[in-house]
Amino acid sequence: MEPRPHMEPLYRPHGVEERWQRAWEEEGLYRADPSSDAPSYVIAVPPPNVTGALHMGHALNGTIQDSLIRWHRMRGFNTLWQPGYDHAGIATQAVVERELRREGTSRQEIGREAFVERVWQWLHEYGGVIMGQFRRLGSSLDYERERFTMDDDYIRAVMRFFVHLYERGWIYRDNRIINWCPDCRTSISDLEVEHIEVDDALTYARYLLADGDGAGDGYVTVATVRPATILADVAVAVHPSDERYTQLIGREVIVPVVGRKVPVIADDRVEPEFGTGALKITPGHDPVDFEIGRDHGLPELTVIGFDGRMIGDIPDMLVGLTEEEAGDYVVEWLREEKLLEKRESYRHAVGHCERSGTRIQPLVSLQWWCATEELARPAIDAIQSGRVRFHPPVHGRVALDWLTAIRPWNVSRQLWWGHQLPIWYCPDGHVTCAETEPDACAECGTAELRRDEDVLDTWFSSALWPFATLGWPDDTPALRAFYPGDVNSTAREIIFLWVNRMLMAGLELLGDIPFHDVIIHSTILAPDGRRMSKSLGTGIDPLDVIEAHGADATRYGLLKMSSGQDVRFSYGPIEEGRKLANKLWNVARLLLADVGDVVPDARPRELEERWILARIDTTRAELEADLDAFDFAHAVDRLYHLTFDDFCDWYAEAVKPRLYAGDEDARATALAALERLLKLLHPVMPHVTEEIWANLPRRETRLIVAPWPGPDERFAADVGALVGVQEAAERFRRSGVSTPLEADEKRIFDAVVRPERGGGGGENGNIEAERERLRGEIARAEEMLANERFVERAPAAVVEAEREKLERYRRELDALGG
RNA sequence: GGGCGGUUAGCUCAGUUGGGAGAGCACCAGCUCGACAAGCUGGGGGUCACUGGUUCGAGCCCAGUACCGCCCACCA
16 A cells, blocks of 8 residues: 555545556456456447547446446446447548548549558557547546457457358348438448438429320429439329329320430329329439339439439430539420429428438449348347336337338448458359358359458447457357346437347347346537537537546536436536535545544444444445436435535534544544445545545555445434434524534534534524424414315325424424413 | 427526425625635525316326427438
8 A cells, every 4th residue: 555645625636536547457457357256247338439539428428337337346246348449430431531632642542452551550540549538537448358340350250240141141232222422432321311401492393295185284293302313204103092193194204304205103102292292203313212113113214423423314415414503404494495383492301421411312222231120029029028128218119119110221331441241253243251251152163253342331340349349259258258248328329320239139149138228328418508519619528627627526527417318518517526526535634634543443332423324324225226227317416415414514523523532433433434435436436535545544455346335224223313403403503593402412513503603693593583484384284284185185194294294393382482 | 290308596407106396506695613715604596388187285197389409201
């Protein structure tokens, strides 16, 4: 043990926190032990993007997980908090591509191999800073076990997963419409598409009947927000029971500009009430139209390329234009041909790439897909049966709804950074799927193989995080010791992307759920209620908060404010945490001043000592219930009031005179009570508690691994022992009226309230004011008890409580001679 | 379009089977007490969004309205 440092009146977290963070890690106290016999408690950190920096969500989530981990470590569990990073395919590739552009080159120019090499180089230089920032928060991750989704072992796990699904028959290649981001130059999944309201123009265009017989007006009008896609129209659809159009079904109309004759078809996916009730069908560029087109056997024409430019069988002058330019041309053409009925402004939600913000281009493309119904089934059961519980529970139902209506998963991305698909083609077009590069085509045996160039969706590998980090697919000691895990704590927005897929992958590959509790933590908004975001300038850097107030205060504050679904960040709770740390520090100074060779030992003699030990024990039980329910805001609130109100304002003040008098029993008991208080606070505020712990005499273990206090019923009967004194103090402070007290109560009263120093009015306080107050209370109670219906229908306990209150007020009034 | 959450003190938020509206911050007043002025004690401040209903009794339960936010979504 190091020498006891001088304890200054003001607790300064700087230096102290970093010192303990280094000590805990260097002494191996964060380490999980795969060979331990103790029950395990496992949380895998949501792997942050390897390019990213700590934001407020990380800080809150890190605090939640660390508090649980530290609590269980003290309770004797073999804890593993698994650290690591996600390679974050699109995000990382975008960062490095941006850098290449600044250098005047591009990934296409330097080629795939050099580009991937460049990404690794970038990561070694700038990536992977978050784990250092997690350390600064005091996070007790087992840093020696850090994993990366692009580690060789992890890649092997991803390949195994893919081949497994392929062999199950759930992986297939299909030419379907996908969400194409022209900026990222890749497909993205439905979950990565963000719908944003935009103002568009709705163009009403007339399609002339090909066999114009004079009946009606000889045309049908359709509405579109994307006039350029008219060039790829292959049909017009109407609702089968829409009487306006029944006579048109089966006839042909002429697509403007290109002059193509296309059929009028009937489909009940058309909404008769919208627009004109006639829908132009563009299977190549619209998801609904694609489905309708497939069902009616229509061709899929493409007029917009992967670069967002016009291509295909269209007038030469349009080739190479943007969709918008081409659209303007089409509208102008319609106007000249008198086929433009009208244009009106129209506000609607349009899909955008959530990473680049670019408007999604629905395109037909040959991609790899994963059929997910079979994977989802066990996950659905796990949630329905309650084996996996969400906190708050509402998110379980949301997760369930998604799983129940799950759709095929587009798993291929047209990127270079990521896990390249383990798919090889031979010149004859045969497909070989294997974990490692095969020698020959599985079908025809030719050795001439070409690997598919696409990489897998980043979330495909994230799905394996709870067990690929433990060595799966190998049967390792870590996997046996730490799977299944216990808790997953994460942000609301990745329930589908990540949580559900971990459930599916874990159940499919290991036959068991990866965790039984899912915590969905609050979203912390900027103080003005907007999202915290760098680009909006509304972000608050948690490292700045730690710098200014300390990690303990930051942890406390984040837990305190994280009660609702969304919560505005404010410094109030952080300040509260800082005050709590300072208060704790100072009460420790009081109890440790002139401590001599007294060691902690609970041997209570007086009322206030039995009382505080009872209060600490009941708070321990309540705290455990809060933590078991993942109710962190209540847990820290409880700790605050235990420390301030009970421990400092009442107990410490009451026992102070005996400490000054050199009462060694009082001293030893005080230290024992402080010990227990420190233990309860440690999971939330690890640094200040460890620092004080180190100052306690004869301390041979670290608080971080000190045993969590068990139930202590010895003084339970004394938990209300101070009620009389506290009421007397309240009365005295309110009106200066003294209450007759027993000798030991009087001693506590005098120590805590110190009437001789003013505050009230002494024995001659305002007795009449107090009588008046009591008469008011009595009147109210009498009124309630006079209400027959209340007496008849209210629960007996409530009525009885009211009677007791009345009796007490009357006694008190009598004592005041009223 | 569908679903979910929210609306309580100036601010950020609690309020646990319906039974006297709370905390922290801010504000005001008083305390230089042998841990802490980054402290202590006390105080002011609320039509619990609105309307109706159930009940002896509603912040809480029911119906509806308004506003804010989130998620999902193939009405062009």
